[in-house]
Amino acid sequence: MNRPAWLLFVLVSVLWGIPYFLIKIAIDDLSPLLVVAGRCAIGAAALVPVALLRGSLGALRGRLGPVAGLAAVHIVGPFLLITYGETHISSSLTGILIAIEPVVIALLMANAEPITGIRVAGLVAGFLGVVVLVGLDVSGDSWGLIGAGMVLLAALSYAYATKLVQQRLSDVPPDALTAATTTISTVVLLPFAVFRLPSPGAVGADSWLALAGLGLLCTALALLAFYRLIALAGSNKAGLVTYVNPVVAALLGVTLLQEPVGVGTVAGFLLIVAGCWLSTRPTRTPSEALAPVT
Structure with a gap:
């Protein structure tokens, strides 16, 4: 990747490590549906003027068709799944489970980049990492299992969205694409969210600030940067932001929310990272493999 791509990579990695922490704060006083709708509305309010x-x-x-589809699989679906999932599991575990995304992208892009033996090993390692996380961290907790399942579905949705952007929408300017997807998501969600409005004075300032951060930083700015990153580096490399996301999420969860991190969490995370690295390694042609080292 070139320097602009690396800068975008670092920016998105940090911005998408923060939301799990902010969501945990926001849902203390706000319903998950209202958090998602508010996040989208704030993002759209910031992005539409820029695109205009x-x-x-x-x-x-x-x-309209692919853009509406992207809004469904990159915003509405995964935002709802993650936010409701975090009512049952910790923000740090949420961030780590999302790290399975590059493994899914590798499977989705198998036609363009064939699955080699090393990639198979990576896919297996990533799957085992999820099994360890779910089996050791939420075993015996039915609601915890449901929450983990929601987050894993969100990771699948994110992976498909990344592929959709590269294959059908990479030529659309990021500001136009993000303005459209956040606006569509707001229109879809607001009619339901109005029935979940809190009573006056029931919401603390920290929840409102968390919601503002989710909308401006983790939605508007992060989506702009991510769609541009896909155009510069491709979906496989862009999906690797989830290498860093879990670290940011875990650090915030442990240091600021006092969330526990057990042996299972560390072991599962290491397996997922190893799986992502192996499953997304570039495939060399026979001529490249036989080329002398200079």
Whole structure:
């Protein structure tokens, strides 16, 4: 990756390690549905003026179908799954489970980059990491298992969304794409969220600030950077931001929310990281493999 891609990679890695911590704070006083709808609405309010000023919305003409599909699989679905999932599991475990995303991307992109023996080993390691996490961290807790399942479904949805952007929407300017997806998501969610409004004075300032951070930083800015990263580096490399996301999420959860991290959490995370690394290694052609080292 070139320098702009690396800078975007670091930015997205940090911005998408923060939301699990902010979600945990926001759902103390706000319903998960309202958190997701509010997050989308704040993101759209920030992004639409940017797209209008840049005159990039014309690039969406004739793309309503894939853009609406992207809104469903990259925002509405996974945001709801993660937020409701965090009512049952810790923010640090949520971030670690999301790290399975590069393994899923490797499977989805198998036609473009064949699954080699090393990649199979990576896929197996990643799967074992999830088994260890779920088996040791939430074993015997039915609601914990449900929460973990929601987060894993969100990871699958994120992986498909990454592939969708690269294959069908990589030529759309990121500001137009993010403005459209957040607006569509807001329109879909707000009619339901109005029935979940809190009573006056029932929400603390920390919850409102967390929601603002989710909308401005973790949605608007992060999506802009991520879609641009996909265009520069491709879906496989862009998906590797989940190497760093869990570290940020775990550090915030442990230091600020006093969430426990057991042996199972560490072991599962290491297996997932190893699986991601192996399953996303670039495939060399026979001529490249036989080329002399200089």
